[in-house]
Amino acid sequence: MSDKSDHVEDTAHESLNYLLESLGKQLNEPVMKSTARLIIVISLAINRKLSFSDLLTITALGKGSLSNHLEKLQKNDLIKIRTVFRKNGPRISIEITETGMEAYRNYSSLLRKLTNSK
Amino acid sequence: MNRDEIQALSEHLKCLGTKAVRLDRYLQRRAWGVYYSIWAVSILLFTFLSYPISLIRGAYLQLAAYVIAYVLIVLFASYFSGLVFSKARRLANLESDLSDHQDRNIKKKCGIGTLVLAVLIVAIIIIGSDLLRTAIGVLLEVIILALIDLYVYRMLGKSLGKIPFEGLMAVSVFMFSDVGSAATVFIYRSPEYFGYLWIPTIFAWFIASIYSIYHARDELVVQIDSQECN
Numbered sequence: 001m002s003d004k005s006d007h008v009e010d011t012a013h014e015s016l017n018y019l020l021e022s023l024g025k026q027l028n029e030p031v032m033k034s035t036a037r038l039i040i041v042i043s044l045a046i047n048r049k050l051s052f053s054d055l056l057t058i059t060a061l062g063k064g065s066l067s068n069h070l071e072k073l074q075k076n077d078l079i080k081i082r083t084v085f086r087k088n089g090p091r092i093s094i095e096i097t098e099t100g101m102e103a104y105r106n107y108s109s110l111l112r113k114l115t116n117s118k
Numbered sequence: 119m120n121r122d123e124i125q126a127l128s129e130h131l132k133c134l135g136t137k138a139v140r141l142d143r144y145l146q147r148r149a150w151g152v153y154y155s156i157w158a159v160s161i162l163l164f165t166f167l168s169y170p171i172s173l174i175r176g177a178y179l180q181l182a183a184y185v186i187a188y189v190l191i192v193l194f195a196s197y198f199s200g201l202v203f204s205k206a207r208r209l210a211n212l213e214s215d216l217s218d219h220q221d222r223n224i225k226k227k228c229g230i231g232t233l234v235l236a237v238l239i240v241a242i243i244i245i246g247s248d249l250l251r252t253a254i255g256v257l258l259e260v261i262i263l264a265l266i267d268l269y270v271y272r273m274l275g276k277s278l279g280k281i282p283f284e285g286l287m288a289v290s291v292f293m294f295s296d297v298g299s300a301a302t303v304f305i306y307r308s309p310e311y312f313g314y315l316w317i318p319t320i321f322a323w324f325i326a327s328i329y330s331i332y333h334a335r336d337e338l339v340v341q342i343d344s345q346e347c348n
Binding site: 016020035038039042043045046047050054057058059107108110111112114115 | 124127128131132134135137138141142144145205208209211212215216338
């Protein structure tokens with residue numbers, strides 16, 4: 001009986017570690033250290049597409065810092081950055097990719113697993 | 119990972135999610151602002167477009183103009199409503215993941231947008247046809263529009279948590295116009311005054327739109343005191 005529950009716990013830990021590792025790889029930094037990048041991914045997963053200025057407002061990061069985070073997320077294929085030309089000048093639009101949605105789903109599964117493991 | 123590490127990770131991820139939800143309310147409130155204005159214009163067109171269309175000569179041409187104009191309005195307004203509602207649903211799903219009482223049925227419960235679109239089309243057919251001259255037609259119209267209003271109220275709650283002033287105003291005035299316009303049909307036995315009772319809704323939704331967009335930034339003030347998640 002005890003062996004069986006140990007096995008279940010080990011499997012749960014393994015799956016947790018796997019999710020953590022994949023999310024960390026996708027974000028290009030350990031999950032425990034990532035705040036801005038994860039918030040960007042979550043916001044984009046909810047809204048699918050946001051402008052650079054919207055992300056500046058909600059993350060409260062500086063332009064340089066946000067560009068740096070976005071560049072890393074784009075490098076990992078989590079987001080797509082596009083410049084859209086409007087009447088009042090060019091606008092940077094950031095869109096989540098399928099890989100980005102996968103990262104969000106990993107985050108969501110992690111949350112559920114952690115809540116259930118309590 | 120030991121129990122403490124799991125606990126720390128759980129708190130970190132929850133904190134991030136909660137912060138993202140709070141920040142997202144700014145975008146959601148702004149989107150609701152655009153939603154109110156799109157429906158204010160649509161209600162204005164629904165109600166008063168029939169007058170210029172009735173001036174077109176030829177029954178078939180009039181019917182074609184009526185169908186094309188109303189279908190285009192419904193499609194445009196519904197497409198935008200779908201965008202707002204799906205964002206609200208995704209936010210509600212995240213909130214459910216963050217809560218200890220996870221509600222796996224949210225997706226199912228909120229995913230009745232297609233049904234709402236279908237009943238909306240039925241409501242428009244009733245309003246635009248002779249059915250509005252019958253008691254059953256009027257009752258159907260009141261019920262359908264009231265259900266849509268309740269759905270909007272529910273989605274407002276899902277996406278903004280506490281429904282702001284302009285949301286309550288928009289939903290209440292809509293209900294007033296719905297019941298009031300139907301009452302005029304019963305009282306005067308003619309749909310002649312039906313449109314006038316929708317004027318308060320058109321105004322209220324325009325005001326709600328401006329108020330919502332202007333006050334969307336209030337949602338960001340909440341985050342100043344929020345935890346940093348580090």
